[in-house]
Amino acid sequence: MEPAEYDLMDAAEERMWWYRALHGRVMDALARRPGPAGCVLDAGCGTGGLLRRLAALGRPLAGLDYNPAAAARAHAKSGAITTAGDANRLPFADGVFAALTSCDVLCHRAVEPAAALAEFRRVLAPGGTLVLNLPAYDWLHSAHDERVHNTRRFTAGGAGALLRAAGFEAVEARYWNAVLLPLMVLQRKVLRSDADAKSDVEPFPPWLDASLYAATAAERVLGRLGLRYPVGGSILLVATRP
Structure with a gap:
């Protein structure tokens, strides 16, 4: 990413609604499917917000x-x-991790998805859990994607197929951030459609941040009850290394 984006991430990821919502879903996934006992790797850890939560x-x-x-x-x-x-050439031995998380990494232009997934499978122990988050829909590509060097976005079906082709089993691919998708479209394609638009990572007024987080929290509760969303701004994937 651009160096400035790391600074924004470091400052925002403890409080901003988006990071809190994402980290909560990763924690839910690992609670449901923890994999064997052992070490958890966050591949593409950024400035450490998810690691702190983990x-x-x-x-x-x-x-x-x-x-x-x-x-x-x-x-x-x-x-x-x-x-x-x-991520394309992980500096770790085979089978040393019980679980691996990787949020918004396979979308980066420097990452080859097939190579990275092969590496994720290699360093996971048999029975290990993989948790990925990916941005949805190529048509949502925006100035923010350019700033963080995202070159691809995904569909749930396509991302799930990538994991199965890489040898993972019990693949779940679910859209989330569905309730706020219309606002994402408005922001990315109308309000910030200019190539020079600023990053999506920024401080929000407390009332707005709380409202956006409440929408994702309600969606998360309904997801725990079994509701599945046909669309969403992001995709959470969970799979097992056989």
Whole structure:
């Protein structure tokens, strides 16, 4: 990503509604499908917000980010072991992780999805859990995607097929951020359609941040009760390494 985006992430990811909603869904996925006992890797850990949240699991944690400064920030924020590295060529031995999370990484222009998924499978132990978050729909590509170097967005069906082709089993692919999708379309395609528009990561007025988070929280509760959304701004995937 652009260096400025790491600064925005570092400042916002503890409080901003989007990060809190995303991290909550990752935690839900690992609660449902924890995989075997052992270490959890966050591949593409950024500045460490998710690693800090994952500490609540009481499991050993490791993080990797392409940017060395971001990896250092992640260690300072979470206390996890972190390193700089490439998702296409993970610097870890085979089968050393019980679970692996990776949020909005396969979409980056420097990442080859098939290569990264092969690496994720390689470093997971048999029975290990993979949790991914991906941005949805190529037509939602915006100035923010350019700033964070996203070159691709996905559909739930296409992303699930990628995981199965990479050898993962019990693949779940579910849209989320469905309630707010119309607002995303308005913001990205109308209000900030200019190529020079600023990042989506920014401080929100407290009332607005609380309202947006409440919408995602209500959606999360309904999802736990079994409701599945046919569309959404993001896709959460959970799979098992056989």
